[in-house]
Each structure stands twice: as C-alpha cells, then as structure tokens.
Amino acid sequence: MHPKRLLIRDFLYNLPEERIARYPLPERDLSKLLVYKNGSIEQDNYYHLGKFLPTGSLLVFNNTKVVEARLLFQKQTGSTIEIFCLEPADEYADITTAMLQKGNVYWKCLVGGAKKWKEETLTKTIHAGNVQFKLQVKKVEKFSDYFLIAFSWNNSALSFAEVLHLAGAMPLPPYLNRSAEESDKERYQTIYAKHDGSVAAPTAGLHFTERLFEKLATQNIQKDFVTLHVGAGTFKPVKAESMQEHEMHTEFIEVNRSLIENILAHADSTVVAVGTTSLRTIESLYWLGLKAKLDPGIAIEHLQVYQWDAYELDWQNTTTNEALNCLLQWMDKHGVTKLVSKTQVIIAPGYGLKVAHALITNFHQPQSTLLLLVAAIIGEDWKKVYDYALQHDFRFLSYGDGCLLFPPAY
Template sequence: MKHPSLLHISDFTYELPDQKIARYPLEQRDQSKLLVWGSGPIRENTYANIADEIPAESLLVFNNTKVVEARLLFQKPTGGLIELFCLEPADQYEDITTAMLQKGSVQWKCLVGGAKKWKEGSVQLSVAAPSGSGAASGVGLRIEAIKLAALPDCFLIEFRWEPAELSFAEVLHLAGDIPLPPYLNRATEEADKERYQTIYAKHDGSVAAPTAGLHFTESVFSKLSEKNILKAYVTLHVGAGTFKPVKAEQMKDHEMHAEFIDVTLETIEQLLSHVEKGIIAVGTTSLRTLESLYWIGLKTIRNPHIGADNLHVTQWEPYAAAGEIAENKSAQKNILKEYTNAGEIVLPSATESLQSLLQWMQKNNASRIITKTQIIIAPGYSFKIIRALITNFHQPQSTLLLLVSAIVGENWKKIYQYALANEYRFLSYGDGSILFVH
C-alpha cells in the first residue's frame, strides 16, 4: 500500500445530494438509524439498541468536550457589524481550559467576518447580563475586541470585558452563539443550544460537537451497563479545522489541524485493563485521541526522560515510526523493545505503550496528559488501540472520510452507497454507524 501522503483526495469522493443532509436533529436522540458493518453483510439498527451490537465487557470511549458559543457579533463605531469566530487561545496559554478561565482579558485566535472593513481601532459588544451572571445589576456585560496581528489563517484578537470578574467562558455563554457547521446553511436556533451538545459534555473548548455522541441518552447508557459495557472519557477540543476542506490534490500538501487533548491517569488505567477486551471509540475525535496516546506512549519508551512539552503528535509521525526504528536498529535496541516477524520489526503492543505512558505519568506526578495532536489517520494506518468506531456519515473529500476508509478499506464506498440508498441522514445532525476494524 502506498504511503498515505501520496493518496489523492479525489479518490475519496461521492455524490451527496443536498436533501440527504440533516438540517435538524431528530427529536429523540437515540431513534437515529445505525448502520452496522463488521464481518458479515451490512445490517440496520437504531442507537436505542446499540448495546446489542457491542461485545460485552467492551470499553466505550467518549469525548466529553463542550461546545462553546464561539461566534460573537461586534459593532464598529461607524455602525458596521464584525463577526468574530473564536478558534483557539493564543500560544501563551498552556491549554484551552486555562484560557477559558481568564478574567478581564484574554487573547484568542479568531476568524474575522468583515475583516477588510475593520481597518483600525476596537469594536464593541454590549449585552444585558441576566441575574446571577456576576455582572452588576443594570450594568450588563461590555466587551471590547482589539485586533493585534494578522496570522496566516486568522487574526490574533485581544478581548477585554467588564465586569472583569467574569471568566472568558462565562463571557461566551452570555454573549456568543453556538457555531453550527457551515454546511447546515442556517442560523442557530434556541433548540440548538441544547441539542448540539452531548448529554455528557463537560469541558468548555470546542467549536464543533463530537457528533457521534449526540445520539446517546441515559436509556442507552443503562442498556450498556446491563451488558457490562463500560464508559471512559477523554477530552479533545474540536477546532474549526474539522470543517477545513482538503484543497490539495495529494495529501502530502494538506496540513492537518492540531487540537488539544486532555486525558487523565485514571483513563489510561481503564484503557490498559480493556486493551484485550475491546476498546470502541465514540466519534472520530475520541479515535484520534486514543490512537495518539499510543504514539505518545512510544515516545516515553524511546525516551523515558522526555519532557511534557515534547509529547505532541505530528501529522505523519505514526507512518515514519516503524521506518525510523528499522534505520536505527542498533541505536534503538537499548531503548525500544524489538520484536521480529518474518524479518520485519514490529512496534510495541498497545499494552506496552500505555504501560510506559502510565509509568511516565506516575514518575512525573502527572494526573493528566495535556498536549496537542495533529495525527492524520488514512488508509495505510495500522490501528493500535481501537477495535471499532461509532461515527456519523462524513463529507466527500474530507479527512474524516479518509479515517473511515482506514477502518473499512474500499468498503467505504459500499457503506456510503447503502446509506444513501436507504434513507440515512448525513453529517452532524444525521444518522450514524458502527464500523469494526477490518
């Protein structure tokens, strides 16, 4: 198989009629259709019965990020409107949570709607703050935005606000709008504020929902528990890059977006105890987090003294790893335990990698791993942690469709054609599937 960087994105396309895109979610989350693909023919079910499709004692891993009201509408002194879309915090903050908790002012990377009309000066936004928000009665919330610098794909913006005792997360909750995916092509409605969040959303930071989790309800969780299927949580804050189209013909020319991940020591222990029983990722963001943990663990095997600043996973790193080991066999032998199979060097197991990561965390008194991942998962990728993926149906020529193809191979075409022919609803508010690694 060719290196994933040589793949042509045009080979991962299909015709998606506009009427197949779900503009609104179903009223009952778990009534969404579920396509099941494994060892036999395609089958149909609903999310209400997803426990029937999952082996007992499996571990389901969910992304508990929370979508923030990242769209802010400001007014220029001349009366014109400027829309700011908050992407991620400036580089001086350790992580998104730290930036979200800033009070009085914060710097953020933003997309700017109407940037050409905003030549200089600041723009303002005022809202009447509801009681209990921390804003002084009758005063409301006043926000000022100052354009600090133009970056390659966005702008660096400084926000200042009064009352200064409010955190930036509270400011967004009070003044912002939930950023629905652009392909829905409609304004945010009041119902979206609840429905575009998973029921287990916890940590503010995403500009898009981990949509596979939107189908889960307390009733579904009860059925999973009855079958001794356990839950674990990771946090990957979904960036706007998840909607970034692949404009390059070959993947080597596409730069994958980097996103913050946050995983606790307790979750690493849960993963270790379920590697053999089966780990299933709920959503592509959970999958990218889990697979990144393997490569982070490998870093700690290679260098037990590695610093936390060097744990991030770059785009093509997983595909280079085996080749690098082969080229440096003598130099690596005391650092990396090697296994041979028909003359090929095989990487450490998931258990060994996670165990090394756990030991590194314990040694460094780290209760959680907070770093960034830029991992791209495409055909040619060898899965280390997960056994299956629960996911929605994705856009043509997207990195998410590449990920699906990495799981099911060329069968993705058959799966998507089946879904199109059998009235499945596509994209964020649509139906979904459970796909077992082929």
C-alpha cells in the same frame, strides 16, 4: 502505500443537499444506526446499539463542550463584524487555562468583514438576566489564516467561558446553511459535555441519552471519557491533490491516568471509540507512549503527536500494552495524573488501529480527512457503506444518523 501519496479525488461521492440533516431528530437515540462487520451491513437505531457490542465492551467518549464561539459586533457605521474564536493564543498552556481567564484574554480568531474593521476597538454591551457587562475587542496582529484578537470585559467575576456563553452564538457547521437557533444550545451538545473548549460538537455522541446509557450498563458495557477540544480545522477542506500537501489541524487533548488504566484493563475485550475525535485521542496515546519508550526523558512540551508520526516512527516491536505502560511510567516520573498534549495525527488508509477495536461515527463529507479515517478502518468498503446509507435514507453529517464500524480483522 504511504498516506502522503493518497489522492483526495479517490474519496469523492455524491452527497445530495437534501440528504444533509439540517435539524436533529426529536429523540436522540432513535437516529438510525448502520452496523458494518465482516463485510456485511445491518440497520437498526442507536437505542439498540448494545445488541451489536460484546458484553464487557468499553465505550470511550469525548466530553468536550462546545462554546458559543461566534460573536457579532456592530460598527458605528452600521456594518457588522463577525468574530469566530478558534483557539487561545500560544501563551496559554492549554484551552482550559485560557477559558478561565478573567478580565482579558488573547485569542486566535477568524474575522468576517475584516476589511471594514480598521484599528478601532469594537464594543458591545451584554444584558443577560442580572448580569451586565461591556465586551471589547481589538485586533492585535494579522497572520496568514487568523487574526490575534485581544478581548477585555469590565466584569472581573466572569471567566472567558462565561463571557462566550452570555455573548456568543453556537458555531453550527457551515454546511447546515442556517443560523443557530435556541434549540441548538441543547442539541448541538452531548448530554455529558463537561469541559469548555470546542468550536464543533463531537457529533457521534449526540445520539446518546441517559436511558441508552442505563440500557448499556445492564449488559456490562462501560463508558469512559477523554477530552479533545475540536477546532475549526475539522471542517478544513482538503484542497491539495495529494495528502502530502495537506496540513492536518492540531488539537488539544486531555486524558486522565484512569482512562489509560481502563483501556489496559479492556485489552482482551472491545474498546469502541465514540466519534473520530475519541479515536484520534486514544490512538494518539499509543504514539505518545512509543515516544516515551524511545526517549523516557522527553520533556512535557515535546510529548505530542505530529501528522506523519504513525507512518514514520519505528513501532513494529512495541505492543499497545507496552506503549501505554511506558506512557504511565512517564506520567509517574513527571508527577502528572492528567496528560495534556496536542495531536496532529492523520488516520488514513495504511494506518492500523493500535488501541480501538471499533468506531461509532456519523457520515462525513466527501473528500474529507474524516472519510479517510473511515477508509483506514474498513478499506474500500467505505463506498459500500456510504452507498447503502444513501440508498436507505440515512441522514448525513453533524445532525444526521451514524454507523458502527468494525475493521475486517476484528
């Protein structure tokens, strides 16, 4: 069945409020781990992850860094305007370019209290250590689901990423129902976060520590990284009755040539995506490679993955290795060692994994596209896994526990 015909009501389960983890555990790698393989379930914790992975496995992580995307401005009347930075304006080639802008930048934002904000420029003065500057915002244009906002600041030495770090707050998921605290600056960030750009953490990676990485290395379990900047669309509820009417969010991805080569080198072993964003990124590589095979001259700006590509492109005669090698050839032809693209891929029942052999992920909200992704990997047994987790006191959502899922064919 084409995923367009899937009904979101079929992916509902009862998630009691008390099962949502409001705070992380004191030690990251002692979070509980549910392991699903061949229809059976085991339970352990993340520190013992290695005993469930074959020697020589490759773990692929998303090294995006969460930015302090929430900004509060006080009007002269005393009312508060909240600005939530979503993604850069279309004029910038990618998020990294936009984050490095100095002095001014244009950004797509949600605005809380927008009706109270007329045409005036809002200003706030930031004091952080020895740094002081004025930050100003002005509405440029209103669109159906966001405002285009002009930011400017009077310290030209600061990039926009630095401005957000000094002036903003961590964008905790709305379902935590609490304000960000000082501890969230560290805990709502993976230990390997590197590239500014996300408004949500790749939460499966929150469980990993240096001591866990050292332990995995003794088993010759390797790690590598992609970058997918997680947008607020990751929390976008599916309001349509069927998936055909739901538009997937588009996200920026960045992948080094060496990662693609590393995946090819592990073709006969186990490639494990750590998190749904890592999975969407490495699976997107297959579809990008297929497009490069079908049209070797495709322009950089057209090489991206759209929502239904995986179900409508003719892929049957293209192996994973062939697609990835075609992508490498395309990169050589265009003289790029880092692929920067966009993906809108939806992984739902009916999708067969092309690159990954397993997934490590947290437990997701009912009726979400992330739950559809889990169901794509383990089928109807997603209900069995989630029932087990609820019955055995697993903690759910961003700060909760997680699972290692192997598809039935593995």
